[in-house]
Amino acid sequence: MRIRVAAVVVVVLGVLALSGCAATVEGRAFAGPQVSAGVDPVFVRDTDGSEDDRLAAAVLRDLEGWWATQYPPLAGGQRFVPPRGYFSVDSSRPGAAPPCTQSTDEVEGNAFYCPRADVIAYDRAALIPVLREEFGDSAVVVVLAHEFGHAIQQRLQDTSTTSASLGSGAPTILSEGQADCYAGGFLRAVHDGDLADLRTGDTGLDAAMSALITFRDPVGTDATDDRAHGNAFDRVSSFQAGYDSGVGTCAGMTLQNRSFTQQAFATLSDAQNGGNLPLPDLLRAMGTDLDRYFGGVVRAQGGTWTTPTVGDGDGCEQGPVGFCGADGIRADDRVLGRIHDTVGDYASGTLLASRYALAALAALDRPTTGRGAGRTALCLAGAYTSDVGSGTDFSLSPGDLDEAVNLLRRGDDAARGTDGAVADTTAYARIADFRQGVDGGADRCLALR
Known part of the structure; x- marks a missing residue:
């Protein structure tokens, strides 16, 4: 990023x-x-x-x-x-x-x-x-x-x-x-x-x-x-x-009905660092942008958004990052750091986005437990991805979407509800739900069951 x-x-x-x-x-x-x-x-x-x-x-x-x-x-x-x-x-x-x-x-x-x-x-x-x-x-x-x-x-x-x-x-x-x-x-x-x-x-x-x-x-x-x-x-x-x-x-595929996300690096510095921010910089910048996006989703649905606190913790049995209700979002910095270093910065970013999505579901009085909640959270992480940096100077870099896809093919942490339940047991299904959000936005995600 x-x-x-x-x-x-x-x-x-x-x-x-x-x-x-x-x-x-x-x-x-x-x-x-x-x-x-x-x-x-x-x-x-x-x-x-x-x-x-x-x-x-x-x-x-x-x-x-x-x-x-x-x-x-x-x-x-x-x-x-x-x-x-x-x-x-x-x-x-x-x-x-x-x-x-x-x-x-x-x-x-x-x-x-x-x-x-x-x-x-x-x-x-x-x-x-x-x-x-x-x-x-x-x-x-x-x-x-x-x-x-x-x-x-x-x-x-x-x-x-x-x-x-x-x-x-x-x-x-x-x-x-x-x-x-x-x-x-x-x-x-x-x-x-x-x-x-x-x-x-x-x-x-x-x-x-x-x-x-x-x-x-x-x-x-x-x-x-x-x-x-x-x-x-x-x-x-x-x-x-x-x-x-x-x-x-x-x-029937044409350039009119089939868009491609692939793009060249825009700057030399982005190319030199592979489009990756250090984890502390990512968390700072992305936290502000996540707050912007999910606050907007909640308010558009008539809810009240309170910015969740983000701190070190065990992820509340949801994986390396978890939405822990009144305790906010907790992340195991060591595990998250390994994901960040081995898969890429937007792999850790996708995990964080999916937990903010659970916070948004909670703010809308929607279920955060069960398999459906994990699926909706993953879809909302995709919806956020398509909106990253709108109106700000924070944005995705070449490689970020690949990092999200690689995270989803490797594991199901981003598809978990707050109780750890997982709907998407295959990489195919996880990526498909993430893509639904990228292509259809938050409204499509909130209509999932």
Whole structure:
């Protein structure tokens, strides 16, 4: 965060290579369950028949079958034609390079769709096994489904009878967001058990989403960059749009109905400190802004707002920060400091905002206990996030929304009521509730049940 005017931004990774997508897998997230035992990869070029190739083959076969039903309504009734080929590449040794490359090492750690040859290639040596180890099998599903989404875009672009095409001049971030959206629609089918080969539960869904969060653009990447995929918030938002609403929503994405929060650093000093304030400075500046926002929410609802005191304490069994009724808001400075230092300043800021939200619920004589209260508090933290610094010189920095998303994928402290009850037991649900507040504001949050 920064004490100076600026716009909302985020971070994440995702680097384009060739005409596809590449990313360095970092950190450990959720251990996803097995998605499939796999199928015979005989239709994949240069396969070694390994378990990794069998899993990739299962994903590709189910993608073909699923898109055979999903594509015609988007393309004016035209039949879906699968890509011309799939290539399994061992980037660790010389060999035959797949189309659109000169050597196997160009594919290292990558999967891509090449529109010129209409093929999908993936690295079975430094991508598939790493995804499986770090996130679980469902990460392989989301990565290949994303690349398959680019094949769908190419087909729609070549189809003159449909308005679902992005067009050749679409910015990269919109194209990548739509591919994330298509991947979300496919993961819904996997989760719901609608496919022949693939199955996954809530843990696998969180793992797939966690991989997308990790594959984000570096903090401060401009949304107009021709390699931009979006920050964590953008990528998850696109994925959840497809998961919740289906591929028709994805096909209809435009810059008019789909906004992106990714933004470059506004100042050199912000870039140098990564957009992070020291914790004491954050608490001082954010406390004033939280008081402004939640006081306004309470008064707009006809209530009386009293600024809660903030002090050191154990969080009243709500986690590192808690709203403790008449005792105000209490924070375990050591735990909060670790979150601040390891995840980022707006991770600790999101926790603080969710506890101010509980104080606002109390001021409105609404329940602060139970699972619904925690859900509303998290949503209100999102509503505050979209309003940070309105009329003041306190604002979000590039990376802040990513820090909030990473906090929510790691734990449920921001989704707890004052009794510690948690409604959102999955990272998917927590991020979805936070997004409701960001997109819809306090009125939508106060209507939640």
